[in-house]
Amino acid sequence: MAEKTGVVRRAGRGGRERVLAAAGALFARHGIAGTSMEQVAAAAPVSKRTLYSHFPTKDELVVAQLTDLSDSGGTLHDVLTHAGLPPRERILALFDLPEPTGGPVRGCPFLDAAAEYPDPDNAVHAYARAQKLVMLRLVTELVAELGVEDAEPLAEQLVSLADGAAVRAMVLDDPRYGRHARAAAEVLLDSALGAGAGAPQPGNQSGITRH
Incomplete structure (x- = not known):
């Protein structure tokens, strides 16, 4: 077995x-x-x-x-804090969904856990929520680093896109689904920063293996 x-x-x-x-x-x-x-x-x-x-x-x-x-070094926390990558590239790495290593696409394990333990007072749900709040804080810091004055609303939009893409990738069993949300994220970033604020990077360059 x-x-x-x-x-x-x-x-x-x-x-x-x-x-x-x-x-x-x-x-x-x-x-x-x-x-x-x-x-x-x-x-x-x-x-x-x-x-x-x-x-x-x-x-x-x-x-x-x-x-x-x-703690494994293979989650989005690590790419969002990767000092060797520019802030914009770190943000767009949110949408680089990993290819499944056998079996169906599972999406984000923290979202999956929260869905399987819907009671907000449950320890599993609480831990998943805490990780999502860490993700929001890190993205907010990156957006501010890019020069956006009111960073949190844009960060909320970006993490909502990322979480939505992870869920739809799981439902549709399509690991490439993140490309649609990535395109929307690029529009949001360009709108906030002005046209031509950094060319988008093609493909998955984050090295992340787990969402």
């Missing part, structure tokens, strides 16, 4: 790390609700006793997996 999950096992990895890797692969392929704790334990592989010693509840596992994803 573990061979079907796409989980890569590494010698010397601890049980907790194997569980998080297995959970990430299974959540991406089947969704959180579609993945049981027993499936995670089998894919890790660890005993259920070991799994529950690290993560007594599924909610705790989900929050830990999302935190591990945030």
Whole structure:
């Protein structure tokens, strides 16, 4: 069963790390609700006793997996803070949706988690919301760096476009869907900055692998 999950096992990895890797692969392929704790334990592989010693509840596992994803260096937080890229290019990287590595397009894992845990007081939903607020803050800072005086309204429009593109990419199972929102984002940026304010960069140059 573990061979079907796409989980890569590494010698010397601890049980907790194997569980998080297995959970990430299974959540991406089947969704959180579609993945049981027993499936995670089998894919890790660890005993259920070991799994529950690290993560007594599924909610705790989900929050830990999302935190591990945030810390992985493969999310938009990292490209938005990439000092080697110009501010405009970092903003447009929001719309460079990654190609799926097997299975359907899942879109943004934080949006997916919030949708699967709709209670705003739930720890999973709260963590996903916090990550989206970090995204807004970073984009607001980049918009201000470009010279837009009232940066937050434009940043809200840009992150709304990015989140909408991620959702539609998942619904339509089309990883290229971000190109439509990217075109709209370029119009918004050019309107705010004046015509010819930096040529748009073609393609995905962010190096990001996870949304």
